[in-house]
Amino acid sequence: MSSIVALRNFFLRVGFRIIRPLIFLMEPEQAHSSLKRVGVFLGNNFFLRKFTGLLFNYDHPSLNTTVNGINYRNPIGLSxxxxxxxxxxxxxxxxxxxxxELGSFTGEICPGNPGKRLFRMKKSKSIVVWYGLNNEGSEKISQRLSGEEFGNLRVGINAALTNLTPEFILEDAIADYLKTMKLFKDIGDYYDVNISCPNTQEGEPFVDKQNLNALLTAINKEIRPISEKPIYVKLAADMTIDEINIIVDACVEHKMDGVVCTNLAKPQYNTEHIPEEYPTVDGRLPEGKGAMSGLPLQRISTNVIRHVYRRTRGKLTIIGVGGIFSAKDAYEKITSGASLCHMITAMIFDGPQSMSEINRGLVKLLKADGFNSISEAVGSRNPLPKERTDKLQKPRAA
Ligand SMILES: Cc1cc2nc3c(=O)[nH]c(=O)nc-3n(C[C@H](O)[C@H](O)[C@H](O)COP(=O)(O)O)c2cc1C
Structure with a gap:
């Protein structure tokens, strides 16, 4: 069976390589909308759904994993x-x-940033994003999704701050997050609080300790009593160790369930891409704007995962995201401490068979390391340092 799936994936990969230049002839945002329309069309018909499954699906018992009480049939997710x-x-x-993970959804309808907002960096295997959280707003979307059955798909609700005004008012910002989270209280399986969008007018105000404490306190007060869903917080890629520590320590202190590592990387802090490819260089994007997905993020996000896992001694669930193109990449994030993975860019550059290739490869990697499940592999190549008691030994009386 496994060799049939391997053969199927090989032909799909070759097929995608042939049609990719045609897809890449389209403007990236136009390609994104067209592919979404194809997805909606396929999803709306029973036979097309089954046919899509024959082409792309893959299941294996060792991929089954339970995280914060939620059972996932495999650990690979859409970001x-x-x-x-x-x-x-x-x-x-x-x-x-x-x-x-759906969204980001914001409290108000959000048109996003003006102008051209998506760019491909082919050599760097990356997408430059300058969307600015465009979405229809949490009221309309929650109404549409209300009562929808997701079957064996687990769904994350990503809540972000509406990107409409350059002015930051803490109370309004918190109310915006809470509005979305309340509207989605009966939809989906977990929340992801996105405090790290690099493309908004207000920047990232919740990297500030006091603001973050206020947000997490409000979430605990207003969301915990109405929803049992695990709550994760999405981290930025470009933080200093001190900034990461402030956020993850606050997450532990406020009993958040975990963190998602990481969001997009800003080019000014990044040496992992080919700078000439960045769209500000030839004026396609204004200076200082946009941030990168894919390969330039791969090592950075894995390093953040490694640090967070050690810092929190595995107390926070980690969802690993950034530059996962292969099973090896996903396994590196898992063995560094991630319990689940997210991805987008691999689908764009390598095709929609990537998920089944990654899952199939994970089964082999688990077996090679003698693990029976994903949870056994989590953090296995990132051993925790021995707990320090920090107690001074009393000097013995002479
Ligand atoms: C086109 C695009 C739009 C994105 N929009 C959001 C968003 O609205 N909210 C969010 O939390 N992350 C957003 N991201 C970041 C992704 O969720 C993810 O963290 C990042 O792309 C790294 O994963 P990848 O390398 O597999 O693409 C976006 C990424 C891409 C490529």
Missing amino acids: AGFDKDGELTKIYPHLGFGLA
Whole structure:
């Protein structure tokens, strides 16, 4: 069976390589909308869903994993930002995803940034994003998704701050997050609080300790009593160790369930891409704007995962995201401490068979290391340092 799937994936990969230049002839945002329309079309028909499953699905018992009480059929998920209005949930399980994070959804309708907002960096295997959280707003989207059955797909609700004004008012910002989280209280399986979008007018105000404490306190007061869903917080890629520590320590202190590592990387802090490819260089994007997905993020996000896992001694669940193109990449994030993975860019550059290739490869990697499940592999190559008591030994009386 496994060799049939391998052969199928080989032909799909070759097929995608042939049609990719045609897809890349389209403007990236136009390609994104067209592919979403195809996904909605396939998802709306029973036979097309089954046919898609024959082409792309893959299951194996060792991929089954339970995280914060939620059972996932496999640990590979779609990351936030591909399905900003939550329109494609019917097709994801047939494409091989175990989970899909929808959004980011914001409290108010958000048109996003003006102008050209998506760019490909082919040599760097990266997408430059300058969307600015465009979405239809949490009221409309939650109404549409209310009562929808997601079957064996687990769904994350990514809540972000509406990007409409350059002015930051803490109380309004908190109310915006809470509005989305309340509207989605009965939809999906977990929340992801996105405090790290690099493309908004206000920057990242919740990297500030006091602001973050206020947000997490409000979430605990207003969301915990109405929803049992695990709550994760999405971290930025470009933080200093001190900034990461402030956020993860606050997450532990406020009993958040975990963190998502990481969001997009800003080019000014990054040496992992080919600078000449960045769209500000030839004026396609204004200076200082946009941030990168894919390969330039791969090592950075894995390093953040490694640090967070050690810092929190595994107390926070980690969802690993950034530059996962192969099973090896996903396994590196898992063995560094991630319990689940997200991805987008691999689908764009390598095709929609990537999820099944990654899942199939994970089964082999687990077996090679003698593990029976994903949870056994989590953090296995990132051993925790011995706990320090920090107690001074009393000097013995002479
Ligand atoms: C087109 C695009 C839009 C994105 N929009 C969002 C978003 O709205 N909210 C969010 O939390 N992350 C967003 N991201 C970041 C992704 O969720 C993810 O963290 C990042 O792309 C790294 O994963 P990848 O290398 O597999 O693409 C976006 C990424 C892309 C490529």
